[in-house]
Amino acid sequence: MSDVLEPAVVLLGSRFDFSCDYVASHLRTRGVPYLRLNAEDLPQLALSWNPAQRHLRGSGPDLSFRVRPEVLTGILFRRPTFQRATPNGSDSPQAYLARLHWEAFLRNFMMYASCQWVNHPAATYEAEHKALQLAVASDIGLDIPRTRITNSASAVSEVSSSGRVALKGLDTVLWRENGQDHFGYTNLISSDELAESDLSDMPATIQEAISNKLDLRVTVVGTDVWTASVSTEGSGIDGDWRLLKEEADFEVFTLPREIEQRCVDLTKKLGLTFGAIDLALINGTYVFFEINPTGEWAWLEERLSFPVAETLAAHLAPHTNSEGG
Amino acid sequence: MHPLLECSRAFPISDPDLSPSEGEYDLLLGAWVDTDSGRFLVDDDDPDPPRTKKNDVETGEDQKGY
Numbered sequence: 001m002s003d004v005l006e007p008a009v010v011l012l013g014s015r016f017d018f019s020c021d022y023v024a025s026h027l028r029t030r031g032v033p034y035l036r037l038n039a040e041d042l043p044q045l046a047l048s049w050n051p052a053q054r055h056l057r058g059s060g061p062d063l064s065f066r067v068r069p070e071v072l073t074g075i076l077f078r079r080p081t082f083q084r085a086t087p088n089g090s091d092s093p094q095a096y097l098a099r100l101h102w103e104a105f106l107r108n109f110m111m112y113a114s115c116q117w118v119n120h121p122a123a124t125y126e127a128e129h130k131a132l133q134l135a136v137a138s139d140i141g142l143d144i145p146r147t148r149i150t151n152s153a154s155a156v157s158e159v160s161s162s163g164r165v166a167l168k169g170l171d172t173v174l175w176r177e178n179g180q181d182h183f184g185y186t187n188l189i190s191s192d193e194l195a196e197s198d199l200s201d202m203p204a205t206i207q208e209a210i211s212n213k214l215d216l217r218v219t220v221v222g223t224d225v226w227t228a229s230v231s232t233e234g235s236g237i238d239g240d241w242r243l244l245k246e247e248a249d250f251e252v253f254t255l256p257r258e259i260e261q262r263c264v265d266l267t268k269k270l271g272l273t274f275g276a277i278d279l280a281l282i283n284g285t286y287v288f289f290e291i292n293p294t295g296e297w298a299w300l301e302e303r304l305s306f307p308v309a310e311t312l313a314a315h316l317a318p319h320t321n322s323e324g325g
Numbered sequence: 326m327h328p329l330l331e332c333s334r335a336f337p338i339s340d341p342d343l344s345p346s347e348g349e350y351d352l353l354l355g356a357w358v359d360t361d362s363g364r365f366l367v368d369d370d371d372p373d374p375p376r377t378k379k380n381d382v383e384t385g386e387d388q389k390g391y
Contacts, residue, residue: 011355016343021356021367028354028365036355044352062353173329180335187332197328204329298367 005065007035009316012106013078014038019298022309023076023316031324032317035065039079042102054111067112074116074316078294079106081125116273116315118221123271124293130170130205133270133291140266142259142279142288145207151199156206160191164209167194170202186240210287213280215241216253218260219297219308220267220275222315225260226306229253252304255279259286266291273315 009027013020015038027034045060056067080103091099107121119127127133131149138144148155149170159165166186173184188209215230215237228250230241241248255263259279266288267275276295280287297308310322344350348366351358357366 005353015350015357018357018367021365024354024356025365025368034355041352060352167328167332169329173333176338179338181338182330182333182335184329184333187328189328189332194328199327201327202329204327 003064005033005035005063006068006071007033007065008071009034009074009076009313010067010072010109011036011076011078012109013076015040017078019296019309020076020078022298022301023312026310026313026322027317029324030313030317030320030322032313032320033071035067037106039099039102039106042105043098047105049108051111069112069114072112072115073318074118075109075112076118076312076316077106077109077121077124079103079121080294081107081121081128116318118273118312118315119293120271127270127272127275127291127293130168130290134288136269137266137288137291140262140269142262142266143285144288145210147205147207149203149205151201151203153195153197153199156191156195159206159208162209162211163191164188165191165194166207166209168205168207170205188238210280210282211238212236213238213282213287216255216279216281216286217250217300218255218263218275218277218279219295219300219306220263220277221308221311222273223264224311225255225263226300226304226308227253227255227260228300228304228306250300250303255286274312 009032011020011024011034013036017038020036024034024036041060045058045063047056047058049056054067054069056065058065058067110121117123134144134147145166146159146161148159156165165188167189168186169184173182175182194206213236217228217230219226219228229252230237231249231251232247233249237248263275263277263279266277267273270291270293272291272293274293276292276297278289278291280289297306300306301308314320314322345357345366348357348359350356354365358364359366359369362369
């Protein structure tokens with residue numbers, strides 16, 4: 001007779017989301033029964049959900065489980081909250097629809113409303129909206145760059161002060177065309193050039209260009225905060241540091257206590273337990289750029305020993321400890 | 326063309342195999358495992374642990390890409 005796993009924690013991710021491996025490791029150490037469901041593995045399982053009882057049964061190679069709300073304490077949700085049909089995508093209609101339906105399947109874990117979510121999909125969906133983030137960050141007391149979300153080039157002059165502005169998408173800029181992937185980073189461009197262009201077809205985010213900055217990645221889990229500075233060859237990075245990610249150096253950085261608290265407050269205000277916040281230190285002022293509810297952190301755990309995974313495990317299984325008790 | 330498209334960066338289409346070079350994914354344990362030791366690869370004293378997305382092709386951290 002095979003054992004049926006009744007998990008206290010469910011991890012919803014993908015096979016190559018190695019962040020989940022770190023959390024699984026800590027749950028294992030704590031002796032917490034957990035179940036990891038990856039979107040790409042779901043077709044291998046025989047699944048049946050009874051929504052009236054909120055019981056999910058599943059079985060597959062070497063795995064048999066039953067999710068019950070009476071046992072469940074936490075869910076780690078690391079899936080997209082919505083997806084796009086990308087132009088020139090290579091999915092067949094069936095593959096495309098299967099992908100959408102499995103993501104919907106995973107989102108339906110929201111029926112387990114009383115457990116600890118990291119993060120709840122509805123909160124993630126809301127928090128991913130850039131203008132909303134900036135508004136809430138400003139309300140919290142964080143400095144934000146001078147910003148316009150606009151489809152009118154006349155707004156450039158309201159933002160520019162240095163002859164350059166930062167141009168960003170209001171949403172992810174990503175498409176596939178003619179055998180290439182195209183991705184939009186934060187662009188520093190001439191104010192005059194942008195003021196002469198036609199933005200009418202879609203809104204964009206235009207912000208004052210910030211130079212001589214030190215980028216900071218702030219990782220928040222509940223009331224715990226870890227901060228890393230991002231630099232190259234001892235200096236801050238002009239523009240989007242992701243373009244230099246292979247050359248970037250990450251070091252532990254100590255934020256002032258009041259800035260840490262505002263990051264905690266922002267994360268909580270957005271209904272999140274976890275947040276990956278991008279700040280910049282500019283001439284002694286900490287400026288908020290964005291928060292990512294599903295941001296990466298495992299590379300910081302690897303390089304700087306930030307105990308993010310252990311802290312997440314503790315949130316998901318609050319009545320356990322790291323010694324397996 | 327809208328400036329957001331003009332300013333975008335183009336990359337060769339890349340769908341790399343992200344599987345770690347050693348070990349295999351264990352469906353029950355829910356992690357990549359060293360088949361010899363049974364340890365999670367992320368716990369191994371390996372100078373080249375499984376890489377998180379930060380080191381992979383950029384599709385947007387929130388996975389709203391493909």
